[in-house]
Amino acid sequence: MIDGMKGMTVIVKTISSWVKLLIFLFGIYIVLFGHLTPGGGFAGGIILASSYVLLMFAYGREFVEANLPLGLASKLDSVGAFLFALVAILGFAFGGAFFANFLYQNYLPGESLRLISAGTIPLSNIAIGLKVGASLFLIILTLSICCHYEAGSEEPNDDEE
Amino acid sequence: MSIPLPVFVAVPLVTAFLLPIFGERGKRIATLLANLATASLLGLAIAVIGKSGVYEIGNWSIPLGINLVLDGLSSLMLLVIGTVGTAAMLFSARYMEQYTAKAKYLSLFLLMIAGMNGVVLSGDIFNLFVFLEIASIASYALVGFGCGAEELEAAFKYMVLGSIASIFVLFAVGLVYGNTGSLNMAYIGKAIQASGLNLGLTFALSLFIAGFSLKAALVPFHAWLPDAHPSAPAPISAMLSGVLIKTLGVYALARILFNVFGISLHTGWILVILGLTSMVAGAFLALGQWDLKRLLAYSSISQIGYVVLGIGLGGLILARGGNPAWASLALLGGLFHLANHSVYKSLLFLTSGSVEMSTGTRDMRKMGGLGGKLPFTRAACTVASASVAGVPPFSGFWSKLILVIAAVQAHFIWVAAVIVFVSLCTLIMYLKVQRHVFLGELPKTLKQIREHRGAMVVAMISLACLCILMCLLVIIPSLRSSILDPAVKALVDGLEYSTKVIGTQ
Structure with missing residues (x-):
């Protein structure tokens, strides 16, 4: 089988390449509005990762790996966790206690129910979203590595393609 | 001003997430940074000897917020973790050249230390569980780090038994929360003192004993240890045998039995x-x-x-x-x-x-x-x-x-x-x-x-x-009274732990 033909039919590919964008945007929305609406960093991160998982189902693993290389995802993963710790440390530096909401208390009170209103909570949400999204993406990619190796070592199985 | 206790968790955690960014090429810098992190933890542990305090994270007062508690027992454990961690990290600098992905190893090592420091300092029973899991999961990965058949088998066995232990602890935490309405150890202690043990709390106590004994590898629960400890790279074996089983097992057991539930004849036996x-x-x-x-x-x-x-x-x-x-x-x-x-x-x-x-x-x-x-x-x-x-x-x-x-x-x-x-x-x-x-x-x-x-x-x-x-620790009176005696006193005082924690806020 030719490499470019991997994945599902052209209908699935076209639709998922459109829907992927919408899912990604929705994930960003859930992360950014985590302090106002249901959701937050974790849920949003899962949705961000799921947009890539959809691409993986439709196009195959190689396409996704070209789109978001493993090394980059792994770095994003670390950066997300690092940013979260940084928010805590900034709270210590400016607010006097780890995780203190220094932005809300001192600099950016904000009106409730507005996007910019909860101080450091949206920042933490963004960091968690990055961390969860990248790690879930990596986990699913790792799982698919195991499956792929087994399928590749024998005859390609084109029943479903 | 209170001692910034979260530093003990934040330093290894931040370093751990910084290291993978260096990748294979920056191995020397990563090794240096990791060694600096463990050495600074040892320095901090020496600096807090003889001190005690309660730290409220994010300025949220307990029981609403999460607190970290430093007392004699915690500071003894911090000292032990710092000493062994520094030595094992120094040893890894050369020893781990045999393996690939050294930066990942260093970062898992630091995560394990962050988890253990967290367990030792946590004054909140659910956070104790979370830190316990951080340390355990990092150690599962480290035991299987060689990726040979023997290492992976040992890591799998360790993971299964370790997860069973964690589930015991989690169920016990849930039962305690249901029966006392609090997750803060000081408030749980107070609630148990006021109303005594009911059936649910007794069951939670037995789950705690089983879970932490599994983590400490006491004899009926020891099956994972003889496989896991030899299979890990030597510095990790040193960390696992040296401090992990003591922090996650013995320390947590002693803290829960003495300071939260109160020691009784049955638990003593x-x-x-x-x-x-x-x-x-x-x-x-x-x-x-x-x-x-x-x-x-x-x-x-x-x-x-x-x-x-x-x-x-x-x-x-x-x-x-x-x-x-x-x-x-x-x-x-x-x-x-x-x-x-x-x-x-x-x-x-x-x-x-x-x-x-x-x-x-x-x-x-x-x-x-x-x-x-x-x-x-x-x-x-x-x-x-x-x-x-x-x-x-x-x-x-x-x-x-x-x-x-x-x-x-x-x-x-x-x-x-x-x-x-x-x-x-x-x-x-x-x-x-x-x-x-x-x-x-x-x-x-x-x-x-x-x-x-x-x-x-x-x-x-x-x-x-x-x-x-x-031996100087017991022979020289001033050393004994600053390191070991406060640790003993923390256990002897037993349920006064809650008044100490709540009283000093």
């Missing part, structure tokens, strides 16, 4: 019996081993038995209403043995790593006469063996002596006899190590080997010096 069976069974199982690291792992089970026995004996005397002086002495013996064991057992595992790196085998039947080839390793191993067997000037002797005195004074003559008997078995097994590894004939296949010098030797020699100097 359970600890004493678990301790005695671990001591005897671990020693007998170790005697027959020919795999060097496996022998050390079984010996860890036996030695952790001493620690739990000392703590249990102290609790038993307290619960009986006996003389608090003897209870304190038994607790002092247990905790001092904990500190001693973490130093000499991590040293033994480091020397076994040095031997394995030079000879390429762990089978003692294939070794012999290495004393001339590996002089520093041999010296360090001899000091550590003498300590673990309890030869007089070395550290192990003093803690065992204190345990024997406490047992005799509390009229547990048979316990004292068992302590001495197991000490004899320990002497036999370490004579076996000396005889088959360092003395005797050098096999032809090992004529060409040489010792790996540098950071590895520095780490081993500094721990060996510490082995000899540890």
Whole structure:
């Protein structure tokens, strides 16, 4: 089988390449509005990762790996966790206690129910979203590595393609 | 101003997430940073000796917020984690060159330290569980780090049993929350004092004992340890045997039993019996081993038995209403043995790593006469063996002596006899190590080997010096009153923990 033909039919590919964008945007929305609406960093991160998982189902693993290389995802993963710790440390530096909401208390009170209103909570949400999204993406990619190796070592199985 | 306790968790955590960014090329910088992180943790642990305090995260007052509590017991554990962590990290600098992905290793190592520091400082039972999981999951990955068949099997076994232990603890936390309406250990302690134990809380208590005993590898729960500890890279074996089983197992058990539920006759007896069976069974199982690291792992089970026995004996005397002086002495013996064991057992595992790196085998039947080839390793191993067997000037002797005195004074003559008997078995097994590894004939296949010098030797020699100097902790009164006595007092005070924590806010 030719490499470019991997994945599902052209209908699935076209639709998922459109829907992927919408899912990604929705994930960003859930992360950014985590302090106002249901959701937050974790849920949003899962949705961000799921947009890539959809691409993986439709196009195959190689396409996704070209789109978001493993090394980059792994770095994003670390950066997300690092940013979260940084928010805590900034709270210590400016607010006097780890995780203190220094932005809300001192600099950016904000009106409730507005996007910019909860101080450091949206920042933490963004960091968690990055961390969860990248790690879930990596986990699913790792799982698919195991499956792929087994399928590749024998005859390609084109029943479903 | 209160001590910024979260630093103990934040420093390793931030460094851990910084390291993977350097990748393969920045290995030297990553190693340097990781060593700086562990050394600074040791420095911080020394700086907080004798201090105590409560830290409220994000300025949210308890019981709404999460708090970190530093008392004598925590600061002793922080010191132990810092010492062993620094030495093992220094040893890794050279030793881990054998493996790929060193940056990932360093970052997992630091995550494990962050988890352990968190367990030790947490004043909130659910956060204790979270940190316990951070440390455990990092250690599962580290045990399987070699990715050979044996390592992966051991890591899988460890993961299954470790997860069962975590689930026990999680269920117990849930039951405690349902029955007392609080997750803060101080408030739980107060609620239990007010209303006593009901059926749910008793069940939670038994789940806690089972879960933490699994983490501490006490004898009916020890099946994972003899596989997991030998399979890990040597510095990780040193961390696992040296501090992980003590922090996640013994410390957490002692904290929950003494300070939250309050020690009773039943729990005291359970600890004493678990301790005695671990001591005897671990020693007998170790005697027959020919795999060097496996022998050390079984010996860890036996030695952790001493620690739990000392703590249990102290609790038993307290619960009986006996003389608090003897209870304190038994607790002092247990905790001092904990500190001693973490130093000499991590040293033994480091020397076994040095031997394995030079000879390429762990089978003692294939070794012999290495004393001339590996002089520093041999010296360090001899000091550590003498300590673990309890030869007089070395550290192990003093803690065992204190345990024997406490047992005799509390009229547990048979316990004292068992302590001495197991000490004899320990002497036999370490004579076996000396005889088959360092003395005797050098096999032809090992004529060409040489010792790996540098950071590895520095780490081993500094721990060996510490082995000899540890006795100063009990002999010099000012050292004892600043390090060990506050730790003993934290346990003897028992349920006053809650008033101390709530009162100082």
